[in-house]
Amino acid sequence: MALLVCKFGGSSVASMDKIKNVALRLKDMQSQGNELVVVVSAMGDTTDDLLALAAEIGDKFSTREMDMLLATGEQQSAALLALTLNSMKCPAVSLCGWQAGIRTDGVHSKARITGIKAERINNELATGSIVVIAGFQGISPQQNITTLGRGGSDTSAVALAAALGAERCLIFTDVNGVYTADPRIVKEARKIDRISYEEMLEMASLGAGVLQPRAAEFAMHYNVDVEVLNSFNNESGTIITEGSKMEKQRIVSGIAHDLNVARIALFDVPDQPGVAMTIFKVLAENKINVDMVIQGGMRSNRNDIAFTIESDELEKALPLVNDVVMKIGASGMSYGKDVAKISIVGAGMQSNPGVAAAMFEALADANINIHMISTSEIKVSCIIDETEVNKAVQALHNKFRLEEAE
Amino acid sequence: MALLVCKFGGSSVASMDKIKNVALRLKDMQSQGNELVVVVSAMGDTTDDLLALAAEIGDKFSTREMDMLLATGEQQSAALLALTLNSMKCPAVSLCGWQAGIRTDGVHSKARITGIKAERINNELATGSIVVIAGFQGISPQQNITTLGRGGSDTSAVALAAALGAERCLIFTDVNGVYTADPRIVKEARKIDRISYEEMLEMASLGAGVLQPRAAEFAMHYNVDVEVLNSFNNESGTIITEGSKMEKQRIVSGIAHDLNVARIALFDVPDQPGVAMTIFKVLAENKINVDMVIQGGMRSNRNDIAFTIESDELEKALPLVNDVVMKIGASGMSYGKDVAKISIVGAGMQSNPGVAAAMFEALADANINIHMISTSEIKVSCIIDETEVNKAVQALHNKFRLEEAE
Numbered sequence A, B: 001m002a003l004l005v006c007k008f009g010g011s012s013v014a015s016m017d018k019i020k021n022v023a024l025r026l027k028d029m030q031s032q033g034n035e036l037v038v039v040v041s042a043m044g045d046t047t048d049d050l051l052a053l054a055a056e057i058g059d060k061f062s063t064r065e066m067d068m069l070l071a072t073g074e075q076q077s078a079a080l081l082a083l084t085l086n087s088m089k090c091p092a093v094s095l096c097g098w099q100a101g102i103r104t105d106g107v108h109s110k111a112r113i114t115g116i117k118a119e120r121i122n123n124e125l126a127t128g129s130i131v132v133i134a135g136f137q138g139i140s141p142q143q144n145i146t147t148l149g150r151g152g153s154d155t156s157a158v159a160l161a162a163a164l165g166a167e168r169c170l171i172f173t174d175v176n177g178v179y180t181a182d183p184r185i186v187k188e189a190r191k192i193d194r195i196s197y198e199e200m201l202e203m204a205s206l207g208a209g210v211l212q213p214r215a216a217e218f219a220m221h222y223n224v225d226v227e228v229l230n231s232f233n234n235e236s237g238t239i240i241t242e243g244s245k246m247e248k249q250r251i252v253s254g255i256a257h258d259l260n261v262a263r264i265a266l267f268d269v270p271d272q273p274g275v276a277m278t279i280f281k282v283l284a285e286n287k288i289n290v291d292m293v294i295q296g297g298m299r300s301n302r303n304d305i306a307f308t309i310e311s312d313e314l315e316k317a318l319p320l321v322n323d324v325v326m327k328i329g330a331s332g333m334s335y336g337k338d339v340a341k342i343s344i345v346g347a348g349m350q351s352n353p354g355v356a357a358a359m360f361e362a363l364a365d366a367n368i369n370i371h372m373i374s375t376s377e378i379k380v381s382c383i384i385d386e387t388e389v390n391k392a393v394q395a396l397h398n399k400f401r402l403e404e405a406e
Helices: A017-030 A047-055 A065-087 A117-127 A152-164 A197-205 A213-222 A275-285 A311-328 A345-353 A355-365 A384-399 B014-029 B046-055 B063-087 B119-126 B152-164 B199-204 B213-222 B275-285 B311-328 B349-350 B355-365 B388-400
Strands: A003-008 A035-040 A091-096 A102-104 A113-116 A130-134 A138-139 A146-147 A169-171 A195-198 A226-230 A237-242 A254-269 A293-296 A300-311 A332-344 A374-378 A379-385 B003-009 B035-040 B094-095 B102-104 B114-116 B130-134 B137-141 B145-147 B168-173 B194-195 B228-229 B238-241 B254-270 B290-296 B302-309 B332-345 B371-378 B381-386
Touching: A003 A017, A003 A152, A017 A035, A017 A065, A017 A213, A035 A065, A035 A117, A035 A152, A047 B063, A047 B145, A065 A091, A065 A130, A065 A138, A065 A146, A065 B046, A065 B063, A065 B094, A091 A117, A091 B063, A102 A152, A113 A152, A117 A130, A117 A152, A130 B290, A138 A152, A152 A169, A152 A213, A195 A197, A195 B168, A197 A213, A197 A237, A197 A254, A197 A332, A197 B388, A213 A226, A213 B290, A254 A275, A254 A311, A254 A384, A275 A293, A275 A300, A275 A311, A300 A311, A311 A332, A332 A384, A355 A379, A355 A384, A379 A384, B003 B014, B003 B152, B014 B035, B014 B063, B014 B381, B035 B063, B035 B119, B035 B152, B046 B063, B046 B381, B063 B130, B063 B137, B063 B145, B102 B152, B114 B145, B114 B152, B119 B130, B119 B152, B137 B152, B137 B311, B152 B168, B152 B213, B199 B238, B199 B254, B199 B332, B213 B228, B238 B349, B254 B388, B275 B290, B275 B302, B290 B371, B302 B311, B311 B332, B355 B381
Parallel strands: A003 A035, A003 A169, A035 A130, A091 A130, A102 A138, A169 A226, A195 A237, B003 B035, B003 B168, B035 B130, B094 B130, B102 B137, B168 B228, B194 B238
Antiparallel strands: A102 A113, A138 A146, A226 A237, A254 A300, A254 A332, A293 A300, A332 A379, A374 A379, B102 B114, B137 B145, B228 B238, B254 B302, B254 B332, B290 B302, B332 B381, B371 B381
16 A cells, blocks of 8 residues: 655646546545545636735735735635545545644745644544645744745645655646657657656756756655656656666756746956956846856957846846946947757766767757857756757757657 | 724625725724724625535535635635735734634534634734734634634624623624614614613524624623624714613613514314424424414314424425324414514513513504514514514504614
């Protein structure tokens, strides 16, 4: 008998019909002898509806009160799922975050889980019930309701799997798993059966959004096996696990791309200590993340600096950067949302030199210009023109023969 | 500085505009130096919307899960009111029933408050905040969320006022208070300034629905002064208090009427011990409350029995009563929803004989037939034809000169 933690996102519980499908699937899993803990997000539009009500009040909110408001969405879907299971003669009980013992810090709207007191859950499991837990929420040391921020329900599920010693954490979503590339771009893209935590983290933060990066981090830290799978069919998904548990390490596991990239370049920046700092400090103070940076220090005493940020942040960043241009006496700037990031990810890269070179070669063969490059131990990323993304993904997928079964 | 508990029902918080009005009123009360604890019901339609979702599942529900579902409505309105107060620079914090320390028994969907641990509320008040509490809910010894059933938010408010030693419990509603008769029927009907708990209880259970009977009971038991007043104007309302605190006891305080009455009569019931019991036992087993009963034991060995129940229960009662008619050998039955109950209520009645006679006289002068009569120490009720109700209310209001100021 295995203990499984299952997480269903908002689209999987968006209507009573979908909740019934989820309940049928859980009943089936239970009849196969599994003990089940289920984490649910709020029904499709609930959170947006609540945000719309709050928007009528103004635009500056107490995050404590917003947490109190938003946490009701997950409580509702948890209760509705438990009611549906009960109607199928399947014993089930719903629990809020505080009832499930999910302790967090007190940082409202983006709290971090600090521990789980699993006594209540274990007692309910011992009665033979399916335990349905409201995701995305916990309780602070001050006994306030907290929410975990973006991707919170994934993190709830992985943390519960760790605390309960579950055999696996199943993340049900609307895709079949993690693919070697976006199947909408590469028709030979192949579902990856197993991927390491490190690779998943790179894929997740590079835009392959099936598992939230924080949840992947949590899984890596506590060594929880996670399976990402489709809630609308019965195919097996992608298992995210320790690299050492995998039979072999692929050199390149997948191609990720990210269109949410904007570039900013400053021309003729005086080559003095502290100048780069001035720019990046202003951006950091305004909570704008800078991703890639290149500084072409080739000329005698002046040079250009270029960097990328998220597209969404461009409007906010431009006036700040313009001030800096004036202040430091650069000759001008250019910017645009016309670029994208394309990356190859693979744990085997560390021990195989020449992978980056193969990537550049493939892009060159396809006549694609590379504007910027960054690398880590298990990935290589390039900034290219946005219009070239589909061609680049396809070229790299061919180059590394990702369509071939492992 | 007075501590006040204020309760706002679903119609007072039905939209964000109405919530803003409530917030303005509270801010004003706070600026007059009052400490405020506020109890809110769910926004207008929230509870009905949630019930509609549950209805898609089936018609047999786990009351534990329904409590989990429905309790979110009050949590949302509490959070939205606190957010609105905050936006007006008015410190406020919302609390669920469990956070506010509202302990109940474990009878889901109609739990009773067993005690209030007021530590958290007192701590929040000490910071100068308005404390907004989700009404209608509490927490059971098993750490489950419970709801209090009908009129629950009124009861939450009165119980909190008792536990906190509040100076007064203000119940905001959509009428100006308790009237000497329904103002839609009697245009000279006068708002009553003060009324005793006992009188209010009779008025409340007789259909003058401004305060739930259970809340009135609670107020009497814990000796809490309650004021019922209008949330949409600034007039003073009706104060419900101890009879001994009132300057004088009126003989008749008000006229109550109730259209939700049906009559059932059984003819020629054998005059044997246990026969009446057979009828009323069957009804009790089916949770149908019998209100008035008359048994006209005038003839030698057979007699008729007539009684009243709530109209809503008639369809359910008829087959049960028909079975009894067969079984005991009565000669037949008649029934109808064409009757109503009209009552005079007044604490001074106890020491003034002749009040009932005056009532019968007034009805006779107006050519109104009385079918049944029942009396208690502070009220006299008559069953009359439903079509005569308006005329009867007016006649009694005139007879006892209730239009005259006290």
